[in-house]
Amino acid sequence: MNSKLAEFLKTRKAVIEQRLFSYIQELQAPSSLKQSMLYSLQAGGKRLRPILVLALLHAYRKKEADGIPVGCAVEMIHTYSLIHDDLPCMDDDDLRRGKPTNHKIFGEATAVLAGDALLTESFKMITTSVSTEVSAEKRLKLVNELISAAGAEGMVGGQILDMEAESRQISLEELQSVHEGKTAKLLSFSVIAGAILADAPSKEIEKLREFSYHIGVAFQIRDDILDLEGSEAKIGKRTGSDMTNGKSTYPSLLSLEGAKQKLIEHIQEAKQIISQLSLEKELLCEFCDMIADRDH
Amino acid sequence: MNSKLAEFLKTRKAVIEQRLFSYIQELQAPSSLKQSMLYSLQAGGKRLRPILVLALLHAYRKKEADGIPVGCAVEMIHTYSLIHDDLPCMDDDDLRRGKPTNHKIFGEATAVLAGDALLTESFKMITTSVSTEVSAEKRLKLVNELISAAGAEGMVGGQILDMEAESRQISLEELQSVHEGKTAKLLSFSVIAGAILADAPSKEIEKLREFSYHIGVAFQIRDDILDLEGSEAKIGKRTGSDMTNGKSTYPSLLSLEGAKQKLIEHIQEAKQIISQLSLEKELLCEFCDMIADRDH
Numbered sequence: 001m002n003s004k005l006a007e008f009l010k011t012r013k014a015v016i017e018q019r020l021f022s023y024i025q026e027l028q029a030p031s032s033l034k035q036s037m038l039y040s041l042q043a044g045g046k047r048l049r050p051i052l053v054l055a056l057l058h059a060y061r062k063k064e065a066d067g068i069p070v071g072c073a074v075e076m077i078h079t080y081s082l083i084h085d086d087l088p089c090m091d092d093d094d095l096r097r098g099k100p101t102n103h104k105i106f107g108e109a110t111a112v113l114a115g116d117a118l119l120t121e122s123f124k125m126i127t128t129s130v131s132t133e134v135s136a137e138k139r140l141k142l143v144n145e146l147i148s149a150a151g152a153e154g155m156v157g158g159q160i161l162d163m164e165a166e167s168r169q170i171s172l173e174e175l176q177s178v179h180e181g182k183t184a185k186l187l188s189f190s191v192i193a194g195a196i197l198a199d200a201p202s203k204e205i206e207k208l209r210e211f212s213y214h215i216g217v218a219f220q221i222r223d224d225i226l227d228l229e230g231s232e233a234k235i236g237k238r239t240g241s242d243m244t245n246g247k248s249t250y251p252s253l254l255s256l257e258g259a260k261q262k263l264i265e266h267i268q269e270a271k272q273i274i275s276q277l278s279l280e281k282e283l284l285c286e287f288c289d290m291i292a293d294r295d296h
Numbered sequence: 297m298n299s300k301l302a303e304f305l306k307t308r309k310a311v312i313e314q315r316l317f318s319y320i321q322e323l324q325a326p327s328s329l330k331q332s333m334l335y336s337l338q339a340g341g342k343r344l345r346p347i348l349v350l351a352l353l354h355a356y357r358k359k360e361a362d363g364i365p366v367g368c369a370v371e372m373i374h375t376y377s378l379i380h381d382d383l384p385c386m387d388d389d390d391l392r393r394g395k396p397t398n399h400k401i402f403g404e405a406t407a408v409l410a411g412d413a414l415l416t417e418s419f420k421m422i423t424t425s426v427s428t429e430v431s432a433e434k435r436l437k438l439v440n441e442l443i444s445a446a447g448a449e450g451m452v453g454g455q456i457l458d459m460e461a462e463s464r465q466i467s468l469e470e471l472q473s474v475h476e477g478k479t480a481k482l483l484s485f486s487v488i489a490g491a492i493l494a495d496a497p498s499k500e501i502e503k504l505r506e507f508s509y510h511i512g513v514a515f516q517i518r519d520d521i522l523d524l525e526g527s528e529a530k531i532g533k534r535t536g537s538d539m540t541n542g543k544s545t546y547p548s549l550l551s552l553e554g555a556k557q558k559l560i561e562h563i564q565e566a567k568q569i570i571s572q573l574s575l576e577k578e579l580l581c582e583f584c585d586m587i588a589d590r591d592h
Contacts, residue, residue: 029448033456037448082521084412089383109459112408113452116380118440119415120447129437136432140423143439151416152325152333156409160326163405204567252515 008058012244015048017042020072021127034107034148036114040079041082044097049074055287056194056208059279063122064271069129070142071275075217076122078186080115085159087111122146134197142193143277158182169249177216182221186217191215204277219291220261224249226296228256267292301582304354305347307504312346313338316368319421326412327580332402332410336375340393342590345370347485351583352490355575357436365425366438369418373446374482376414381455402447418442430493438489445485466544479519480512487511500530500573509512510566517559520545520592523553564590 012045024038050071058069086101087108093101103111126142147153165178176203191212195205227242228251242249250259267288274284320334343461346367353363382389382397383404389397399407422438434449444450461474486509491501522549538545546555570580572590 013494027448029453030456030460032455032460033448080412084408087385087408089385089408110456112380112383112385113455116376116411116415117448117452119412120443120452123419123439124443124447128439137434140435141431143419144423147416147420151420152323152329153412156413156416157325157329159409160329160406164326 005283006159008283009046012051012054012064013047015068016047016054016071019068020075023121023129025242027121032106032110033114033117036102036110037046037118039094039105039284040083040102040114040118041076043099045075045078047071047075049186050288051077051120052187052190053194053197056200056279057198058192059281060195060198060200061280062198066130066134067194069125070197071190072129073122073125074186074190074193076125077146077155080118080122081150081159082251083111083115083118098278110138119150123170138196143194145189145192145196149185154181154185156181158185166196166247168248172253175248175250175253176275178206179217179220180213183220184213187216188212201278204279207273211268211270211273214266214273215288215291218263218266218270221250221259221266222291222294224251225256225259225263226294236294264291301579301586304351305342308350308360310341310365311364312343312350312371315364316371319368319417319425324416328402328406329410329413331415332340332398332406332463335401336379336392336398336410336414337372339395341371341374341381343367343371345374345482348483348583349490349493351579352487352496352575353494354495355577355580356475356491358494362426362430362493363490365421365492367486368425369421369442370482371450371586372414372418372421372496373442376411376418376446376457377446377451379411379414383407386459387404416447434492437492441488441492443535445481452477452479454481454497461544463542466538468549471544471549473545475513475516476509479516480509483512483515484508497574500575503569503573507566507569510562510569511584511587514559514562514566514584516547516556517562517588518587521552521555521559522590526544559588 013086020041021038024034024041027034041230050068053071053074055216057064072084077165082096085091085102093285094104095101101111110271123143123146130139150156158178161174161178162182165174165291170178184193188209191208192205195208200208224242227249242252250262269284270288274281274288316337317334320330320337345363349363349367349370353360378392379398381387382392383399383440390400397407398410419439419442422442423435426435437590446452454474457474458478459471461470466474486504487504488501492506496504502589505555520538523545537543539546546558550558566584567581570577570584
């Protein structure tokens with residue numbers, strides 16, 4: 001990985017994590033609930049979603065400070081979704097990033113509630129933790145974008161479609177709409193939120209929605225490929241589970257080579273869009289390459 | 297029940313339900329998800345929380361229109377909490393208001409997700425469905441109040457305390473803080489949200505926080521009494537379960553007579569506060585009596 005991106009990822013990850021953890025620690029809430037919320041927030045992860053918010057601000061040459069709480073909000077949503085996804089009644093996973101899943105440590109009831117609390121509190125990161133330089137209208141816009149990305153019309157809806165698709169062969173089109181909801185919309189929120197905070201022109205915001213669609217699909221294709229080719233040690237969970245479960249994936253519908261080709265196409269489309277915008281292209285293009293090449 | 301309150305309850309219930317159901321029906325989301333969300337929203341209930349928002353606007357002699365989406369938001373939060381509470385890993389209830397619980401009909405995974413979706417979408421009722429007469433600052437204030445009432449520092453926190461208190465004898469003080477989080481804070485949101493929408497003086501808003509604390513505790517005491525004395529047919533679920541489960545309740549800590557006395561005291565305190573405010577007292581005082589006397 002290019003050293004500029006590596007440096008960006010490393011420094012911003014630290015800032016995001018510090019803010020995330022201190023927000024939870026300062027809540028006036030039962031300590032067992034806070035422990036359960038913190039456990040999953042501290043379980044690692046690349047913090048790609050919050051870092052994308054900051055990368056957009058950086059690319060538009062703006063201060064990143066207000067991107068931090070907004071990035072924390074999307075990371076809290078992502079984390080709640082992992083806790084609920086891992087529950088016995090959902091994917092029934094014992095491991096996540098090489099550690100026992102939340103319900104394995106805290107029990108199912110607390111895991112459900114920790115997810116509920118992370119979801120609820122995430123919005124407060126946007127409504128109260130950004131500086132007064134961000135107008136109330138802009139905060140509301142960010143909250144609305146996050147609801148659209150995370151709610152019935154976004155991630156939760158995608159999760160339902162994914163469950164319904166589990167036991168049958170689906171078309172490529174159906175697979176796209178599963179992942180658009182399940183993965184792409186939350187990544188898209190990060191991009192759009194960064195652009196809104198940066199006061200990007202509205203035409204560019206629409207272009208960035210297309211950009212984030214492509215990186216969202218690319219992200220998912222890479223995920224499916226990693227499930228076939230990846231290292232369990234690096235990913236921190238069992239691989240091969242999609243095939244064992246008879247789940248439709250990009251490789252199962254397009255062949256492994258076809259999926260790899262599709263991944264390259266989406267990354268090229270994403271970079272093509274970036275090249276048309278009034279922002280610093282380098283970091284975002286490296287971001288695209290990282291999504292295509294990541295090994296976990 | 298006095299006919300003025302009865303008329304208010306009946307007409308406002310219809311308006312709230314219409315708005316709630318149409319919001320869900322119009323979501324661009326998988327139909328199974330919408331069905332599951334609607335099932336629990338349509339399972340009945342008195343809609344006390346949204347009606348309280350409208351009652352405050354009425355008492356301050358203001359238009360009720362913007363109270364409707366805000367009331368829908370709190371009803372969606374209340375409904376999501378019931379769906380998650382009923383899950384096998386939580387209270388494991390098969391019946392709610394005389395009907396099979398959400399997971400009994402739709403399965404646990406969909407029930408978890410329907411709860412998540414109701415929680416997420418609830419905020420959108422505040423951010424986008426009120427009229428432009430309500431400023432962005434005021435919308436943000438309402439969202440923040442709802443997060444405080446529903447999140448780690450409110451309802452979810454109270455739920456955790458309730459679980460932790462289940463198998464042991466707790467003090468009256470501990471019982472109060474369980475119910476403050478679990479029940480009173482969401483009822484309090486309704487009162488405060490109505491007052492904020494009505495532009496009530498900030499001193500009165502603080503008085504109304506005390507008022508809502510008393511009706512919240514009174515509500516819970518009545519709940520505990522109904523679990524001992526109520527009619528299963530009217531309540532729509534098993535009674536006597538608190539005692540069977542060895543759960544601490546107001547009657548178990550204060551005796552049945554002591555709990556009834558405490559209920560009267562809280563209602564008197566609530567009415568005493570109302571008598572000091574610049575609003576129409578009649579409807580709110582009748583509301584207090586209804587909370588004390590309700591049979592379901």
